[in-house]
Amino acid sequence: MSVGRLVSVLLLLQSRGRTPAQGIADELGVSVRTAYRDLARLQAAGVPVHAEPGRAGGYRLVDGYRTRLTGLSPGEARAVFFAGLPGAAADLGIASEVAAARLKLLAALPAELGEQAARSAAVFHLDAPAWYREPEQTPYLTLFVDAALTGRVVEVRYRRWRAPQEVYRRLRPYGLVLKSGVWYLVAAAEGRTGTYRISQVLDAVTDDERFDRPRDFDLGAYWAGYLDDFEARRYTGTATVRLSPRGRRRLPDNVPLEVVRAVDSTATAVGEDGWVEAVIPTESTAHACGELLRLGVDVEVVAPDELRRAMAATVGVLARMYGLHADG
Template sequence: MSAGRLLSVLLSLQSRGRMSARRIAEEQGVSVRTAYRDLARLQAAGVPVYAEPGRGGGYQLLDGYRTRLTGMSEGEARALFLAGLPGPAADLGLAEEVAAARLKLLASLPSGPREEAARTAAAFHLDAPGWYREPERTPYLPLFVEAVLTQHAVDVLYRRWRAPREVRRRLRSYGLVLKSGVWYLVAAAESRISTYRVSQVLDATVTDERFDRPRDFDLGSYWTSYLDDFHKRRYTGTATVRLSPRGLRRLPDNVPPEVVRAVDSTAAPVGDSGWVEAVIPTESTEHACGELLRLGVDVEVVAPDELRRAMADTVAALARAYGVE
C-alpha cells in the first residue's frame, strides 16, 4: 500500500468531486481492484468517502469535507511557483489574482521552502510567443475564461480559413489551451467538439444559456488526440529530396520538426560529396515548394515531378524578375 497514492486519491476527490473507480485507477496507474481497496482504506481511516450508485455515479467526499495538509517540501513549493508564471495569467486576466496568491503562499511557507520558492520565482520567466512573431491580440480571452468557469454559452462571430470566411456559432466552452504562444478554445457547437483560435474571434457575447460540461471530458486527453489527428491530416504526401551538408545544418531552422525527423530517419549518402537523399512528408505542392525554397541551392527535389516543376518554375520566375536570363 502506498500512503502517497492514498493522499493523491484523497486530493483528487477533494478537488474534482465525484469520480468513478475506473477513473481513479487510470490516474493512479493501478488496477480497478486496487482503486476499490484504496477507497476502502480511506473509509477505514475515517475519511467520509461514499459511493453514489447508478449511471453517472461514482465516489465522492461528504459535502464540506476538506483535509488540511502541512509539511510542504521545497520541491512542491518550487513547482507551485512555476505553475503560476505571470505571462499566461496576464493573458487570462488573472495577473493580480495570481500575484496575490503567490504572496499569500509565500507568507504561509516555513523558512526553508519559502526561500527556495522565492529563488525559483526570481529565476524563471515565461515568454510564450515564438521569435519573429508578434503576440496575438486576444481581447475576448477573459470573456472565455469566465464562460468556461461559469458554464455559460457564448455567441461568437468567428473568422476561419475556408469559405464562408466569417461564421456565427453558439459555443459551449470546455477549456482553453496555450500552444506556442497561441490561445485555443475547445468548445462544443451543437453536438460537435471543435478547436477555435481565440485571436480569430471577431465578436463574442455571453448568453444566459447554461450548460453542463460532460463529466467524462478530459481537456488534456482531448488536446493530445486533436494534435495526433491534426498531424495525420496535415501531411498528405511525400517528396524525395537531396540535401547538401550545409542544407542539413540549416534544416531545423527552416522546416517543421516532422520534416527534420523524417530526414534523420531516411537520409542515405549520395556519392562522396556529403549530400544525402531522404524522403520527407509534404502538405501540398505549393506549401512544400515555399518551405524548400528557403534552403536555396542546398536542396534539390528529386520527386514528385509536380513539385520539381514547381521549384523550377519559381526559380525561373525569380531569375526573370532580377533580369537574369
C-alpha cells in the same frame, strides 16, 4: 531538489494522514530513497513530521499541525495554477491575483522553504510566444474563461480559413489551451467538439443559456488527440529530396520538426560529397515549394514532378526579376 515536491509531500501528509514512504513515492512518481530525503528535509525545515515504525506505520504530521495556506480568495486560488505563467496570467486578466497568491503561499511556508521557493521563482521565466511573432490580440479571452467556468453558452462570429470564412456558432466552452503563445478554445457546437483559435473570434456575446460540461471530458486527452489528427490531416503527400551537408544542418531552422525527423529516418547517401536523399512529408505543392526554397542551393527536389516544376518556375521568376537568365 524540487521545492514544489516538498510542498506536495507536506500537503499529502496533511490530507491523508499517516502514509508510508512507498506511498509517497508512488504518488509523486519518485524513488523511495527520494521520498525519504524529502521527508528528512521537511523535518530539517521545522515541519513536525513523525515516523511511526512497523508494518502499519508510516509518516504523519504531529497532531494539530496544519500548513498556513489560508486567506486565499477564490480568484487567488484559481490564480495559483498560473503562478509560473505570468504571461498567461496577464492574458487572462489575473496578474494581480497571481502576485497576491504567490505572496500568501510564500508566507505560509516555513522560512527555509519560503526562501528556496523565492530563489526558484527568481531564476525561471517562461516566454511562451515563438520568435519573430507579435502577440495575438485576444479581446474575448476572459469572456471565454468565465463561460467555461460558469457553464454558459457563447454566441460568436468566427473567421476560419475555408469558405465561408465568416461563420456564426453557439459554443459551449469546455476549456482553453495555450499552445506556443497562441490561445485556443475547445468547445462543443452543433453536436461535436471542436477547436477555435481565439484571435479569430470577431465577436462574442455570453448567452443566458447554461450547459453541463461532460463529466468524462478530459481536456488534455482531447488536445493530444486533436494534435495527432491535425498532423495526419496536415501532411497529405511526400516528396523525395536531396540535401547537401549544409542543407541538412540548416533544416531545423527552416522546416517543421516532422520534416527533420523524416530526413533523419530515411536519409541515404548519394555520392561521396556528403549529399543525402530522403523522403519528406508535404502539405501541398505550394507550401512545400516555399519551405524548400529557404534552403537555396542546398536542396534539390527529385520527385514528384509537380513540385520539381514548381521549384524551377519560382527560380525562373526570381532570375528574371533580378535581370538574370535562369541558367545563371
